Amino acid sequence: MADEVADPMVGRTRWRRFLIVLAPAYAAIAGLIFLAASGTLAVSFAVSGTALTITADSLSTGAADGNGVGLYQFGVADFAGNGTPVPQVETVIPNATLVNLCQSVSVGPVTLRTTAGTAANSPVTASGLVVDATSISASTATFKGINIGQDMGQFANPALTEPTARGTGPNVNTANVPAGTFGQTATGATLGGLRQVANGQTAASLTLPGLNVSFGAAC
Amino acid sequence: MIGRIWRAWRHWRRSRPFWGGLLILLGAGEILFTELIPLRVILHLGPEGIAGYLLPAIMVVCGFLLWFHPEQRIFYSILAVLLSLGTWITSNLGGFVLGLVLGAVGASMAFGWQPGVPAGRPGGIGGWMSRIRGRAR
Numbered sequence: 296m297a298d299e300v301a302d303p304m305v306g307r308t309r310w311r312r313f314l315i316v317l318a319p320a321y322a323a324i325a326g327l328i329f330l331a332a333s334g335t336l337a338v339s340f341a342v343s344g345t346a347l348t349i350t351a352d353s354l355s356t357g358a359a360d361g362n363g364v365g366l367y368q369f370g371v372a373d374f375a376g377n378g379t380p381v382p383q384v385e386t387v388i389p390n391a392t393l394v395n396l397c398q399s400v401s402v403g404p405v406t407l408r409t410t411a412g413t414a415a416n417s418p419v420t421a422s423g424l425v426v427d428a429t430s431i432s433a434s435t436a437t438f439k440g441i442n443i444g445q446d447m448g449q450f451a452n453p454a455l456t457e458p459t460a461r462g463t464g465p466n467v468n469t470a471n472v473p474a475g476t477f478g479q480t481a482t483g484a485t486l487g488g489l490r491q492v493a494n495g496q497t498a499a500s501l502t503l504p505g506l507n508v509s510f511g512a513a514c
Numbered sequence: 515m516i517g518r519i520w521r522a523w524r525h526w527r528r529s530r531p532f533w534g535g536l537l538i539l540l541g542a543g544e545i546l547f548t549e550l551i552p553l554r555v556i557l558h559l560g561p562e563g564i565a566g567y568l569l570p571a572i573m574v575v576c577g578f579l580l581w582f583h584p585e586q587r588i589f590y591s592i593l594a595v596l597l598s599l600g601t602w603i604t605s606n607l608g609g610f611v612l613g614l615v616l617g618a619v620g621a622s623m624a625f626g627w628q629p630g631v632p633a634g635r636p637g638g639i640g641g642w643m644s645r646i647r648g649r650a651r
Contacts, residue, residue: 305525306627306630307627308533308626309627312625312626314626315625316592316595320621324614324618337603338603400548402547409610508611
């Protein structure tokens with residue numbers, strides 16, 4: 296012990312100095328949560344899990360993308376950790392509005408539940424929504440300009456991509472969807488009572504009015 | 515022999531903002547863990563998706579730099595607290611809040627760390643634990 300007293304390098308955390316940074320950080324966290332929950336601040340999401348469930352009372356597509364499409368749906372094969380292909384239905388929605396969105400992710404015994412847009416007049420808005428799901432169900436569905444049996448390889452603005460093989464680590468080799476891959480597109484769609492069991496979901500930008508993150512039951 | 519290794523390890527720990535750096539690394543790891551998505555979708559998304567990985571990755575760098583280059587701890591810890599706050603926007607609400615809180619607390623602890631200490635009163639979680647152990651004895 297005596298040798299440590301003489302050592303000038305040994306130090307410790309000064310709790311008063313600790314508060315100098317933590318207090319403003321705490322205020323900033325509170326501000327960020329407030330801005331997100333009031334729907335002012337858009338956040339971005341990228342989740343994958345074996346038990347990711349997404350439900351919404353309704354989903355309506357918004358403005359179409361450069362291809363003039365509001366919703367794409369086609370089959371892809373994602374690759375599991377050991378390289379096994381897992382068939383998925385990939386839904387790509389450039390712009391969407393969701394009422395009463397609920398997402399739950401299970402990590403071990405803990406289930407984390409995120410809800411937002413519970414009030415019908417302040418829904419969740421999403422852009423660049425991509426969901427890879429093993430099951431999709433909806434109680435009502437209305438499609439506008441639906442085109443079933445669409446060649447997904449013909450789009451260029453933007454082109455659709457799909458995984459071709461598992462790369463190193465989390466990386467996945469991708470390529471543009473080849474010509475002759477069939478799927479369906481719609482210029483617009485409204486789905487009610489949506490329920491998806493997904494392996495992955497990303498959203499470039501999400502506004503989440505009435506945000507609530509809590510531990511609890513799955514959606 | 516084991517005693518000497520333990521003492522060297524304890525000295526290494528106490529001579530840098532070890533616990534602050536560790537909490538930053540745990541927070542960044544938790545955020546990355548919530549994002550284990552196949553990267554192809556991220557490439558699909560472009561810059562916003564990449565940022566979701568970039569911010570926690572730089573947090574990891576800050577955590578290690580706090581350990582191996584503690585002289586610049588003020589800069590690294592302030593950078594780490596700003597990155598932690600940024601993950602709220604870019605990375606699943608900061609790994610569903612948990613990683614964000616770990617990162618912010620860890621960075622604040624690293625900021626509060628200073629060399630020079632009264633004997634027998636090491637700081638951080640280690641000092642706190644040894645004080646509890648001392649009381650139990």
